[in-house]
C-alpha cells in the first residue's frame with residue numbers, strides 16, 4: 411500500500427504506541443485522525459503534530475473506545491463519521507487503545523476497552539473500508555500482545571483480552587466482508603515497550619506487582635518507534651492479511667503461525 415495521501419484512524423494516539431503509530435503514518439505522508447480518552451494529553455500531542463505536519467493532515471478527537479453509544483458523548487461511531495467527513499475517506503485503521511488491570515472492579519473496564527473497543531473499531535472499519543459498503547478497501551491493524559502468544563499467571567485478564575484480539579483479527583481476515591471488500595486485517599503482538607502502560611504497573615492493576623515488575627525488568631524493552639516500524643510493515647505490505655507479527659527487543663520481528671496440537 412502506498413501510504414502517501416491515504417487516510418488513517420488511530421485509537422489511543424495521545425501517547426505511547428498509538429502516538430508512535432500516528433507519527434509513523436504522518437511521516438509516511440498519510441492524513442491521520444487520532445483519538446484518546448485523555449483530552450489533555452491528546453490536545454498536547456495534537457499541538458506538536460499539527461505544527462510539524464500541518465493542520466490539514468492531523469486531527470484529534472476525544473473518544474472513549476468503550477463508549478458504544480453516541481448518547482455518552484464522543485463514540486467510535488462519531489469518530490469514524492468525523493474522520494470520513496473531514497478527510498473524505500478512511501483507508502487505514504489501527505485499534506490500539508488499551509489498558510491493564512486484573513482485580514475487581516477494574517477488570518470489567520479492561521474487557522470493555524480492550525475487547526469491546528477493538529470489536530467495535532473493527533466492525534466500523536469494515537463498514538467504512540469495504541468496497542462492498544462503498545469504501546475503497548484498506549487495512550486494519552489491531553494491537554494484541556506477545557503475551558497473548560504465551561501464558562502469564564500474573565496477567566490473566568489483560569492477556570485474555572489480548573488473546574481475544576488475536577482470534578478476532580485472524581477470523582475477520584477470512585470474513586467475506588473483508589475478503590471481498592479489499593480489506594486486510596492483521597494483528598501486531600509487541601513484547602514490552604517503554605510506555606506508561608508498563609511504567610504504571612502497580613498493586614492496583616496486578617496480582618503481584620513485584621513479580622510483574624521483575625518480569626518487565628528481565629525482558630528488554632523496545633522503544634515505541636521500534637514497535638511502529640513493525641506496525642508500518644503490516645500496513646504497507648499488501649501480501650499481509652491475517653498476519654500475526656510479534657516484535658521484541660531481543661528477536662526483532664517474527665511472523666507467527668498458530669497451530670493447535672491435539673494430545
Ligand SMILES: NC(=O)c1ccc[n+]([C@@H]2O[C@H](COP(=O)([O-])OP(=O)(O)OC[C@H]3O[C@@H](n4cnc5c(N)ncnc54)[C@H](O)[C@@H]3O)[C@@H](O)[C@H]2O)c1
Nearest residue numbers: 422425426427446447448474475507508602603605606607
Ligand atoms: N507497552 C507495551 O509493552 C505493550 C506491549 C504489547 C501490547 N501493548 C498494547 O499496545 C496498546 C497501547 O499501549 P501503550 O503501551 O502505548 O499504553 P499507554 O497507556 O502508554 O497508551 C495508551 C493510550 O490509550 C489511551 N486510552 C486508554 N483507554 C482508552 C479508551 N477507553 N479510549 C480511548 N483511548 C484510551 C490512553 O489514554 C493512552 O493515551 C495497548 O492496546 C496495549 O495493550 C503494549
Ligand SMILES: CCCCC[C@H](O)CC\C=C/C=C/C=C/[C@@H](O)[C@@H](O)CCCC(=O)O
Nearest residue numbers: 510511512555556557565568601602607615
Ligand atoms: C505481563 C504482565 C501482565 C500484567 C497484566 C496486568 O493487567 C497489568 C497491566 C499493565 C501493564 C501491562 C503490560 C503488558 C505488556 C504486554 O502487552 C506485553 O508486553 C507482555 C509481553 C510478555 C512476553 O513477551 O511474553
